[in-house]
Amino acid sequence: MTMSNTGGRRRPPTIHDVAREAGVSRGTVSRVLNGGHYVSPAAQEAVNAAIRKTGYVVNRHARSLITGRSDSIGFLLTEPQERFFEDPNFNVLLRGCTQALASHDVPLLLMLAGTEDERRRITRYITAGHVDGVLLVSSHSGDPVAEELREAGVPLVACGKPMGLGAKVSYVAADDRDGAKDMVRHLLSQGRRRIGVVTGPLDTPGGVERLAGYKEVLSEAGIEIDEKLVVPGDYSRASGEAGAERLLAQAADIDAVFVASDLMAQGVLTALQRAGRRVPEDVAVGGFDDSPAATAVSPALTTIRQPWDRISNEMVRVLLAQIGGEDPAAVILPTELVKRDST
Amino acid sequence: MTMSNTGGRRRPPTIHDVAREAGVSRGTVSRVLNGGHYVSPAAQEAVNAAIRKTGYVVNRHARSLITGRSDSIGFLLTEPQERFFEDPNFNVLLRGCTQALASHDVPLLLMLAGTEDERRRITRYITAGHVDGVLLVSSHSGDPVAEELREAGVPLVACGKPMGLGAKVSYVAADDRDGAKDMVRHLLSQGRRRIGVVTGPLDTPGGVERLAGYKEVLSEAGIEIDEKLVVPGDYSRASGEAGAERLLAQAADIDAVFVASDLMAQGVLTALQRAGRRVPEDVAVGGFDDSPAATAVSPALTTIRQPWDRISNEMVRVLLAQIGGEDPAAVILPTELVKRDST
DNA sequence: CCGGCGTCTGTGAGCGTTCACAGTAGAGAA
DNA sequence: TTCTCTACTGTGAACGCTCACAGACGCCGG
Structure with missing residues (x-):
């Protein structure tokens, strides 16, 4: 039973605890956490050991408070619920995007805008900066939400080429x-x-x-x-x-x-x-x-x-790039004929 | 062109800006934001006006940092992806829960645990406290994730009675x-x-x-x-x-x-x-x-x-209650025969 | 021996909020 | 009057992190 363990038992360890454990400063721990540049191998090692030992997990809220990023993205579906219920393509896409985002350690917030009310609420939520970017799925044309988000400068990637939004919004589509x-x-x-x-x-x-x-x-x-x-x-x-x-x-x-x-x-x-x-x-x-x-x-x-896996991966890649400051991009992916029994 | 407008143009208004605008203190604004108890009607009014005028939206990260809550919940589906793709019931439930949560202004994080890796990652994410509670959907028995979460003391509500978890975990099910x-x-x-x-x-x-x-x-x-x-x-x-x-x-x-x-x-x-x-x-x-x-x-x-709307509403209600400190509960809802053409 | 540079490290400040506490004012009771 | 109680309000002090900065160290060229 060590002091460090008994001491902070009830509440989760902070970056401070890790620093003390590793015999370095908070700054060094933070640097290790964010890519490890300008950190000596020895310190790197000590910090990682301390993280494992203490079971430290970063407090995303504290981080977000200072960086201004939320490190989360929204998956926005502006379809009537009947469409969402009957078309399994949405599920495939949802799963693909969730998976692609998970590998970047970014959580996905699900936003279903079936009604006008929800549309408004969601738009407010997004433009308030609660998410860093949005993956948009909307098969119908002239989507007012998309337009609002674009105007608000929210990073946005659509699945399929959106109608009438000009070249300003990124999209990923099959050919x-x-x-x-x-x-x-x-x-x-x-x-x-x-x-x-x-x-x-x-x-x-x-x-x-x-x-x-x-x-x-x-x-x-x-x-x-x-x-x-x-x-x-x-x-x-x-x-x-x-x-x-x-x-x-x-x-x-x-x-x-x-x-x-x-x-x-x-x-x-x-x-x-x-x-x-x-x-x-x-x-x-x-x-x-x-x-x-x-x-x-x-x-x-x-x-x-339609190469759904690649589509979701590309959507996520393009969105993250755009959040990182890059320009909107359009990606067209090749399709493939699958012969089965109906022809 | 007012000073207050020109001054803080680039970055979003804070509670401080609202306080200044309304001629009150941060504390008072905070109280209005959180239920408005112990606030005079006049102050209440002034604060609301200031919020509208400045377009203030609370910074959830700052709030979460101090409260220790994330004010978000996870929707966890531990099913192989084929099941998720073919069964529209998941979509119905997903939609119901999203909607129910939206009325509480709580975002829903989608967590799809199809593989062992994802299971681990998600468990870590949840137990690290990144969500306040979990809505669990898992039709198969002996779910290790559920057990781990229960042991970690994460508020949990299952859809359908879970196997072998004893009376310790809440659930909502049809009869x-x-x-x-x-x-x-x-x-x-x-x-x-x-x-x-x-x-x-x-x-x-x-x-x-x-x-x-x-x-x-x-x-x-x-x-x-x-x-x-x-x-x-x-x-x-x-x-x-x-x-x-x-x-x-x-x-x-x-x-x-x-x-x-x-x-x-x-x-x-x-x-x-x-x-x-x-x-x-x-x-x-x-x-x-x-x-x-x-x-x-x-x-x-x-x-x-199965009364899906009521099921999702109850799941959310029970989960929020449990996050609020109440004991786990089991809710059984009545079903209804729907006569169509197959009988 | 000095100055500069590149690598690495520690420190204070501050992000925007809530919370505990102290304090004020007014009403009513002694 | 004075004291107490209630209703309300303001003020530091956190929360846990990142960022800018300053400093230390070794190494090189003059």
């Missing part, structure tokens, strides 16, 4: 157009010629690009775009189901559908099977995202994989 | 047994007699209780329990599908299945339909949870609603 092209080429290579499309929301760059990829490949193949084959969706399962029904009604002779999200593709599958069309024999279905939903259905979806 | 009984009675009332069951994990109280409810009602109705009608599951969709197949193989004459989770019920539906059984004509299917999954399938699931 939507390229992915769409791959899928449509794949459908073509299977001999499909009457290829319908259920688009994403066309007020978002992602939705527009995926449709553009579809049209581009068909044109290159010398197939004229039939507007009856193009029906709008909003990424929700219900809109996929409705889209497929509309497609079936407008163009009963389709032999394939390119669906701009896996969740919508689930709906498409449901509608197709209800209409007695076999997948993939009668109609091939290609999705987009490679969300967990893709393998939860039967037949398992052929889809375009 | 599993009662819900199961309602469902089986409902099945009985529809004239079903050969009722199979796909159970939840039987190393958790929830799984055990739901099965117990099933057996209890059948016994009361004078129907002998046929063990061929009881197959195990683990709440995952895949286990539901496998369970239904096994049921079909062991007891082809079933006319109903009580499934211990909606997600498994999705799998059951898939297997049943693949086997050519019509739902609900040939076989009725009853789920449990009323998860978003229940209405995403066809036919829409008859299920037992």
